Amino acid sequence: MIREKVRVKSFKINDICVTGQSNQTILEVARDNNIEIPTMCYLEGLSCVGSCRMCIVEIKGSHEPTPACTAKIKEGMEVTTSSPQIEAARKMILSMMFSERSHVCSTCVANGDCELQSKSVELELEHSEVPYLNQRFEIDASHKNFVNDPNRCILCTRCIRVCDEIEGAHALDLAGRGLNMRIVHDMDEPWAASQSCTSCGKCVYVCPTGALYEKDISEEEVIKKRGIITELIKNRSQR
Protein backbone atom coordinates (compact mmCIF):
# COMPACT_ATOMS: atom_id res chain seq x y z
CA MET A 1 0.00 0.00 0.00
CA ILE A 2 1.30 3.41 -0.91
CA ARG A 3 1.18 5.66 2.10
CA GLU A 4 0.79 9.36 1.65
CA LYS A 5 3.66 11.18 3.24
CA VAL A 6 2.66 13.15 6.32
CA ARG A 7 3.43 16.82 5.81
CA VAL A 8 3.10 19.82 8.02
CA LYS A 9 0.44 22.23 6.87
CA SER A 10 -0.28 25.73 8.09
CA PHE A 11 -3.64 27.44 7.91
CA LYS A 12 -5.86 29.80 9.88
CA ILE A 13 -8.58 29.13 12.43
CA ASN A 14 -10.45 32.29 13.46
CA ASP A 15 -7.56 34.36 12.04
CA ILE A 16 -5.04 32.57 14.29
CA CYS A 17 -2.20 30.91 12.41
CA VAL A 18 -1.96 27.20 13.29
CA THR A 19 -0.06 24.22 11.97
CA GLY A 20 -0.93 20.58 11.88
CA GLN A 21 -0.03 17.34 10.15
CA SER A 22 -1.77 16.60 6.88
CA ASN A 23 -3.54 13.54 8.31
CA GLN A 24 -5.16 15.57 11.09
CA THR A 25 -8.68 16.93 11.04
CA ILE A 26 -9.69 20.55 11.65
CA LEU A 27 -11.13 19.55 15.02
CA GLU A 28 -7.90 17.87 16.19
CA VAL A 29 -5.78 20.88 15.26
CA ALA A 30 -8.30 23.23 16.89
CA ARG A 31 -8.21 21.22 20.14
CA ASP A 32 -4.39 21.17 20.05
CA ASN A 33 -4.50 24.97 19.92
CA ASN A 34 -7.18 25.31 22.59
CA ILE A 35 -9.79 26.55 20.15
CA GLU A 36 -13.20 25.31 21.24
CA ILE A 37 -15.55 23.66 18.74
CA PRO A 38 -18.70 22.08 20.22
CA THR A 39 -19.09 18.35 19.49
CA MET A 40 -21.66 15.68 20.20
CA CYS A 41 -21.00 12.36 18.45
CA TYR A 42 -17.21 12.84 18.57
CA LEU A 43 -15.29 10.92 21.22
CA GLU A 44 -11.53 11.09 21.29
CA GLY A 45 -10.08 7.75 20.29
CA LEU A 46 -13.06 6.51 18.31
CA SER A 47 -13.43 6.92 14.56
CA CYS A 48 -15.26 10.04 13.35
CA VAL A 49 -18.53 9.72 11.52
CA GLY A 50 -19.74 13.32 11.44
CA SER A 51 -23.31 12.23 12.15
CA CYS A 52 -24.40 14.94 14.58
CA ARG A 53 -23.16 17.98 12.60
CA MET A 54 -22.59 19.90 15.85
CA CYS A 55 -18.96 20.68 14.95
CA ILE A 56 -19.78 22.46 11.69
CA VAL A 57 -17.40 25.27 10.72
CA GLU A 58 -17.16 27.69 7.82
CA ILE A 59 -14.31 27.31 5.36
CA LYS A 60 -13.59 30.30 3.16
CA GLY A 61 -14.51 29.54 -0.44
CA SER A 62 -16.95 26.76 0.50
CA HIS A 63 -20.69 27.39 0.27
CA GLU A 64 -21.83 24.99 2.92
CA PRO A 65 -20.74 24.41 6.52
CA THR A 66 -18.33 21.50 6.96
CA PRO A 67 -18.10 19.13 9.95
CA ALA A 68 -14.70 19.79 11.56
CA CYS A 69 -14.34 16.23 12.92
CA THR A 70 -14.16 14.62 9.48
CA ALA A 71 -12.60 17.42 7.38
CA LYS A 72 -8.87 17.00 6.84
CA ILE A 73 -6.77 20.16 6.97
CA LYS A 74 -5.50 21.86 3.83
CA GLU A 75 -2.66 24.30 3.32
CA GLY A 76 -3.80 27.91 3.50
CA MET A 77 -7.44 27.23 4.34
CA GLU A 78 -9.31 29.82 6.43
CA VAL A 79 -11.65 28.32 9.01
CA THR A 80 -14.22 30.19 11.09
CA THR A 81 -15.60 28.28 14.06
CA SER A 82 -18.27 30.73 15.09
CA SER A 83 -20.55 33.14 13.24
CA PRO A 84 -24.23 34.09 13.55
CA GLN A 85 -25.10 31.59 10.77
CA ILE A 86 -23.11 28.78 12.35
CA GLU A 87 -24.61 29.46 15.79
CA ALA A 88 -28.13 29.44 14.30
CA ALA A 89 -27.43 26.20 12.46
CA ARG A 90 -26.09 24.54 15.62
CA LYS A 91 -29.20 25.58 17.55
CA MET A 92 -31.39 24.14 14.84
CA ILE A 93 -29.45 20.87 14.82
CA LEU A 94 -29.77 20.61 18.61
CA SER A 95 -33.48 21.43 18.36
CA MET A 96 -33.96 18.57 15.95
CA MET A 97 -32.23 16.18 18.35
CA PHE A 98 -34.57 17.28 21.12
CA SER A 99 -37.71 17.18 19.02
CA GLU A 100 -37.37 13.71 17.53
CA ARG A 101 -37.85 11.61 20.65
CA SER A 102 -38.77 12.16 24.29
CA HIS A 103 -35.98 14.05 26.06
CA VAL A 104 -37.59 14.92 29.38
CA CYS A 105 -34.75 15.75 31.77
CA SER A 106 -36.87 15.69 34.93
CA THR A 107 -37.69 12.01 34.45
CA CYS A 108 -34.32 10.95 33.02
CA VAL A 109 -31.71 8.98 34.92
CA ALA A 110 -28.89 10.91 33.24
CA ASN A 111 -30.20 14.29 34.41
CA GLY A 112 -27.15 16.39 35.30
CA ASP A 113 -24.76 14.05 33.53
CA CYS A 114 -26.10 14.34 30.00
CA GLU A 115 -24.22 15.83 27.07
CA LEU A 116 -27.40 16.78 25.26
CA GLN A 117 -28.50 18.72 28.32
CA SER A 118 -25.15 20.43 28.88
CA LYS A 119 -24.87 21.27 25.17
CA SER A 120 -28.23 23.05 25.23
CA VAL A 121 -27.04 25.06 28.24
CA GLU A 122 -23.80 25.85 26.42
CA LEU A 123 -25.59 26.96 23.23
CA GLU A 124 -28.33 28.70 25.23
CA LEU A 125 -31.15 26.74 23.66
CA GLU A 126 -34.25 27.31 25.80
CA HIS A 127 -36.80 25.40 23.75
CA SER A 128 -36.91 23.45 20.53
CA GLU A 129 -37.28 25.54 17.39
CA VAL A 130 -39.19 22.73 15.66
CA PRO A 131 -42.32 20.86 16.86
CA TYR A 132 -41.81 17.82 19.09
CA LEU A 133 -42.50 14.46 17.45
CA ASN A 134 -42.17 12.28 20.55
CA GLN A 135 -41.58 9.12 18.56
CA ARG A 136 -42.29 6.11 20.81
CA PHE A 137 -40.12 3.02 21.15
CA GLU A 138 -40.13 -0.01 23.39
CA ILE A 139 -37.57 -0.12 26.18
CA ASP A 140 -35.26 -3.14 26.36
CA ALA A 141 -34.60 -3.92 30.03
CA SER A 142 -33.87 -7.63 29.54
CA HIS A 143 -30.17 -7.40 30.41
CA LYS A 144 -29.31 -8.03 34.05
CA ASN A 145 -27.17 -4.89 34.39
CA PHE A 146 -28.11 -2.46 31.64
CA VAL A 147 -31.14 -0.87 30.01
CA ASN A 148 -31.57 0.36 26.43
CA ASP A 149 -34.15 3.13 26.13
CA PRO A 150 -34.33 4.22 22.46
CA ASN A 151 -36.64 7.08 23.45
CA ARG A 152 -33.60 8.96 24.77
CA CYS A 153 -31.24 8.01 21.95
CA ILE A 154 -29.83 10.68 19.63
CA LEU A 155 -28.24 8.14 17.24
CA CYS A 156 -24.69 9.44 17.75
CA THR A 157 -23.48 5.84 17.16
CA ARG A 158 -20.79 6.10 19.85
CA CYS A 159 -21.95 2.79 21.36
CA ILE A 160 -21.73 1.08 17.98
CA ARG A 161 -18.23 2.41 17.36
CA VAL A 162 -16.91 1.56 20.81
CA CYS A 163 -18.35 -1.97 20.57
CA ASP A 164 -16.81 -2.50 17.13
CA GLU A 165 -13.49 -0.69 17.49
CA ILE A 166 -12.54 -1.12 21.14
CA GLU A 167 -14.38 -4.18 22.40
CA GLY A 168 -14.33 -5.86 18.98
CA ALA A 169 -17.74 -7.48 19.43
CA HIS A 170 -19.90 -5.34 17.15
CA ALA A 171 -22.99 -6.43 19.05
CA LEU A 172 -24.82 -3.20 18.25
CA ASP A 173 -25.78 -1.52 15.03
CA LEU A 174 -28.38 0.79 13.55
CA ALA A 175 -31.52 -0.79 12.14
CA GLY A 176 -34.27 0.76 10.05
CA ARG A 177 -34.09 4.22 8.62
CA GLY A 178 -35.40 7.73 9.08
CA LEU A 179 -37.59 8.31 12.10
CA ASN A 180 -37.73 4.60 12.89
CA MET A 181 -33.98 4.17 13.09
CA ARG A 182 -32.76 2.72 16.35
CA ILE A 183 -29.95 0.81 18.01
CA VAL A 184 -30.41 -2.97 18.00
CA HIS A 185 -28.49 -5.90 19.43
CA ASP A 186 -27.68 -8.68 16.95
CA MET A 187 -30.82 -9.42 14.93
CA ASP A 188 -33.03 -7.07 16.96
CA GLU A 189 -32.97 -9.53 19.84
CA PRO A 190 -33.44 -8.67 23.51
CA TRP A 191 -30.15 -7.47 25.00
CA ALA A 192 -30.00 -10.49 27.33
CA ALA A 193 -30.31 -12.88 24.38
CA SER A 194 -27.53 -11.26 22.37
CA GLN A 195 -24.80 -13.79 21.61
CA SER A 196 -22.11 -11.29 20.69
CA CYS A 197 -22.54 -8.85 23.61
CA THR A 198 -19.81 -9.33 26.22
CA SER A 199 -21.63 -7.21 28.84
CA CYS A 200 -18.50 -5.06 29.20
CA GLY A 201 -20.54 -1.89 29.60
CA LYS A 202 -18.41 0.31 27.36
CA CYS A 203 -21.48 1.36 25.36
CA VAL A 204 -23.15 2.50 28.58
CA TYR A 205 -20.11 4.55 29.61
CA VAL A 206 -19.84 6.42 26.29
CA CYS A 207 -23.56 7.11 25.79
CA PRO A 208 -23.99 10.90 25.86
CA THR A 209 -27.59 10.70 27.10
CA GLY A 210 -29.66 8.37 29.26
CA ALA A 211 -30.41 5.98 26.39
CA LEU A 212 -28.06 3.33 27.80
CA TYR A 213 -27.82 3.21 31.56
CA GLU A 214 -27.05 0.94 34.45
CA LYS A 215 -29.92 -0.78 36.20
CA ASP A 216 -31.03 -0.13 39.75
CA ILE A 217 -29.24 3.15 40.30
CA SER A 218 -30.73 6.55 40.92
CA GLU A 219 -30.07 9.73 39.02
CA GLU A 220 -27.60 10.86 41.73
CA GLU A 221 -25.50 7.73 41.33
CA VAL A 222 -25.10 7.82 37.55
CA ILE A 223 -21.48 8.07 36.52
CA LYS A 224 -20.72 8.18 32.85
CA LYS A 225 -17.05 7.32 32.45
CA ARG A 226 -16.69 8.75 28.96
CA GLY A 227 -13.01 9.53 29.42
CA ILE A 228 -12.25 5.91 30.29
CA ILE A 229 -12.39 4.94 26.63
CA THR A 230 -9.95 7.65 25.55
CA GLU A 231 -7.58 6.51 28.33
CA LEU A 232 -7.94 2.91 27.21
CA ILE A 233 -6.96 3.74 23.65
CA LYS A 234 -3.98 5.82 24.77
CA ASN A 235 -2.73 3.02 27.00
CA ARG A 236 -3.12 0.44 24.26
CA SER A 237 -1.17 2.46 21.71
CA GLN A 238 1.75 2.71 24.15
CA ARG A 239 2.22 -1.05 24.35
Place this chain on the structure above:
Amino acid sequence: MSMQTDDRYNTLEKSMKKLSYEKNALIEVLHSAQETFGYLGIDTLKYIAKRLKLPYSKVYGVATFYNYFRLKPKGRHNVVVCLGTACYIKGSDKILEKIEQRYGIKAGETTSDEALSILTARCFGSCSLAPVIVCDDVIKPKTTLESSTLEIEEMIK
Protein backbone atom coordinates in the same frame (compact mmCIF):
# COMPACT_ATOMS: atom_id res chain seq x y z
CA MET B 1 -36.15 -28.98 7.13
CA SER B 2 -32.53 -28.74 8.16
CA MET B 3 -30.14 -26.36 6.45
CA GLN B 4 -28.06 -29.17 4.92
CA THR B 5 -31.01 -30.75 3.12
CA ASP B 6 -32.69 -27.51 2.12
CA ASP B 7 -31.83 -26.89 -1.54
CA ARG B 8 -32.38 -23.19 -1.12
CA TYR B 9 -29.37 -22.95 1.20
CA ASN B 10 -27.27 -24.71 -1.44
CA THR B 11 -28.36 -22.10 -3.98
CA LEU B 12 -27.48 -19.35 -1.52
CA GLU B 13 -24.12 -20.98 -0.78
CA LYS B 14 -23.34 -21.09 -4.49
CA SER B 15 -24.09 -17.42 -4.98
CA MET B 16 -21.88 -16.53 -2.01
CA LYS B 17 -19.09 -18.66 -3.42
CA LYS B 18 -19.45 -16.89 -6.77
CA LEU B 19 -18.81 -13.63 -4.92
CA SER B 20 -15.88 -15.33 -3.15
CA TYR B 21 -17.41 -14.65 0.28
CA GLU B 22 -16.50 -10.97 0.05
CA LYS B 23 -17.81 -8.98 2.99
CA ASN B 24 -18.62 -6.02 0.75
CA ALA B 25 -20.82 -8.20 -1.45
CA LEU B 26 -23.40 -8.37 1.35
CA ILE B 27 -26.15 -6.50 -0.52
CA GLU B 28 -25.62 -8.70 -3.56
CA VAL B 29 -25.96 -11.80 -1.37
CA LEU B 30 -29.09 -10.45 0.31
CA HIS B 31 -30.61 -9.91 -3.13
CA SER B 32 -30.03 -13.49 -4.20
CA ALA B 33 -31.22 -14.80 -0.82
CA GLN B 34 -34.49 -12.91 -1.19
CA GLU B 35 -34.84 -14.22 -4.71
CA THR B 36 -34.38 -17.78 -3.47
CA PHE B 37 -36.43 -17.65 -0.27
CA GLY B 38 -38.96 -14.95 -1.20
CA TYR B 39 -38.03 -13.06 1.95
CA LEU B 40 -35.16 -12.72 4.43
CA GLY B 41 -35.89 -14.70 7.57
CA ILE B 42 -33.77 -14.27 10.70
CA ASP B 43 -32.27 -17.76 10.19
CA THR B 44 -31.27 -16.87 6.64
CA LEU B 45 -29.71 -13.60 7.79
CA LYS B 46 -27.76 -15.38 10.53
CA TYR B 47 -26.55 -17.95 8.04
CA ILE B 48 -25.32 -15.20 5.68
CA ALA B 49 -23.65 -13.34 8.56
CA LYS B 50 -21.77 -16.48 9.61
CA ARG B 51 -20.64 -17.37 6.11
CA LEU B 52 -19.45 -13.85 5.29
CA LYS B 53 -17.95 -13.48 8.80
CA LEU B 54 -19.96 -10.33 9.47
CA PRO B 55 -21.54 -9.25 12.77
CA TYR B 56 -25.24 -10.12 13.10
CA SER B 57 -26.18 -6.54 13.87
CA LYS B 58 -24.50 -5.24 10.73
CA VAL B 59 -26.33 -7.68 8.45
CA TYR B 60 -29.63 -6.89 10.16
CA GLY B 61 -28.93 -3.17 9.84
CA VAL B 62 -28.35 -3.41 6.09
CA ALA B 63 -31.39 -5.66 5.56
CA THR B 64 -33.69 -3.24 7.40
CA PHE B 65 -32.25 -0.12 5.77
CA TYR B 66 -33.44 -0.89 2.25
CA ASN B 67 -37.19 -0.96 1.57
CA TYR B 68 -36.69 -3.62 -1.07
CA PHE B 69 -35.72 -6.30 1.45
CA ARG B 70 -38.57 -8.11 3.17
CA LEU B 71 -38.05 -9.71 6.57
CA LYS B 72 -41.45 -11.37 6.61
CA PRO B 73 -42.88 -13.81 4.06
CA LYS B 74 -45.09 -12.46 1.36
CA GLY B 75 -48.74 -13.52 1.20
CA ARG B 76 -50.02 -15.94 -1.44
CA HIS B 77 -51.58 -12.97 -3.22
CA ASN B 78 -50.57 -9.37 -3.24
CA VAL B 79 -52.26 -6.14 -4.09
CA VAL B 80 -50.27 -3.03 -4.95
CA VAL B 81 -52.02 0.31 -4.60
CA CYS B 82 -50.51 3.12 -6.65
CA LEU B 83 -50.01 6.31 -4.66
CA GLY B 84 -48.50 8.27 -7.55
CA THR B 85 -49.72 11.80 -8.20
CA ALA B 86 -52.48 10.99 -10.71
CA CYS B 87 -53.86 8.03 -8.73
CA TYR B 88 -53.60 9.95 -5.46
CA ILE B 89 -55.64 12.86 -6.83
CA LYS B 90 -58.23 10.36 -8.05
CA GLY B 91 -58.55 9.03 -4.50
CA SER B 92 -56.18 6.06 -4.23
CA ASP B 93 -55.41 7.04 -0.62
CA LYS B 94 -59.06 6.35 0.25
CA ILE B 95 -58.92 3.05 -1.62
CA LEU B 96 -55.82 2.03 0.32
CA GLU B 97 -57.48 3.05 3.58
CA LYS B 98 -60.53 0.95 2.76
CA ILE B 99 -58.45 -2.11 1.86
CA GLU B 100 -56.40 -1.70 5.04
CA GLN B 101 -59.56 -1.49 7.14
CA ARG B 102 -61.19 -4.41 5.33
CA TYR B 103 -58.27 -6.77 6.05
CA GLY B 104 -57.09 -5.20 9.29
CA ILE B 105 -53.46 -4.73 8.20
CA LYS B 106 -51.33 -1.78 7.14
CA ALA B 107 -49.52 -1.31 3.84
CA GLY B 108 -46.40 -3.48 3.80
CA GLU B 109 -48.01 -6.12 6.03
CA THR B 110 -49.50 -9.55 5.39
CA THR B 111 -52.71 -11.00 6.82
CA SER B 112 -52.27 -13.62 9.56
CA ASP B 113 -53.54 -16.41 7.26
CA GLU B 114 -50.87 -15.33 4.73
CA ALA B 115 -53.50 -14.89 2.04
CA LEU B 116 -52.87 -11.26 1.19
CA SER B 117 -50.09 -8.67 1.30
CA ILE B 118 -50.81 -5.00 0.77
CA LEU B 119 -48.08 -3.00 -0.93
CA THR B 120 -47.86 0.53 -2.25
CA ALA B 121 -46.07 1.95 -5.27
CA ARG B 122 -45.21 5.44 -6.44
CA CYS B 123 -46.23 5.13 -10.10
CA PHE B 124 -46.85 2.39 -12.66
CA GLY B 125 -46.72 4.73 -15.64
CA SER B 126 -50.39 4.01 -16.27
CA CYS B 127 -51.68 7.38 -15.15
CA SER B 128 -54.40 7.50 -17.82
CA LEU B 129 -55.98 4.53 -16.05
CA ALA B 130 -55.90 6.16 -12.59
CA PRO B 131 -56.64 5.15 -9.94
CA VAL B 132 -54.80 1.90 -10.50
CA ILE B 133 -54.38 -1.16 -8.28
CA VAL B 134 -52.39 -4.23 -9.27
CA CYS B 135 -53.72 -7.62 -8.18
CA ASP B 136 -51.06 -10.33 -8.58
CA ASP B 137 -49.34 -8.50 -11.47
CA VAL B 138 -52.62 -7.73 -13.27
CA ILE B 139 -53.42 -4.04 -13.61
CA LYS B 140 -56.97 -3.11 -12.63
CA PRO B 141 -57.80 0.27 -14.20
CA LYS B 142 -60.09 3.05 -12.94
CA THR B 143 -60.93 1.36 -9.67
CA THR B 144 -63.44 2.64 -7.16
CA LEU B 145 -63.85 1.97 -3.44
CA GLU B 146 -66.30 -0.82 -4.26
CA SER B 147 -64.59 -2.38 -7.29
CA SER B 148 -61.18 -2.53 -5.55
CA THR B 149 -62.42 -4.76 -2.73
CA LEU B 150 -64.40 -6.88 -5.20
CA GLU B 151 -61.28 -7.43 -7.29
CA ILE B 152 -59.33 -8.50 -4.21
CA GLU B 153 -62.09 -10.85 -3.06
CA GLU B 154 -62.04 -12.37 -6.55
CA MET B 155 -58.26 -12.79 -6.43
CA ILE B 156 -57.92 -14.47 -3.03
CA LYS B 157 -60.95 -16.74 -3.52
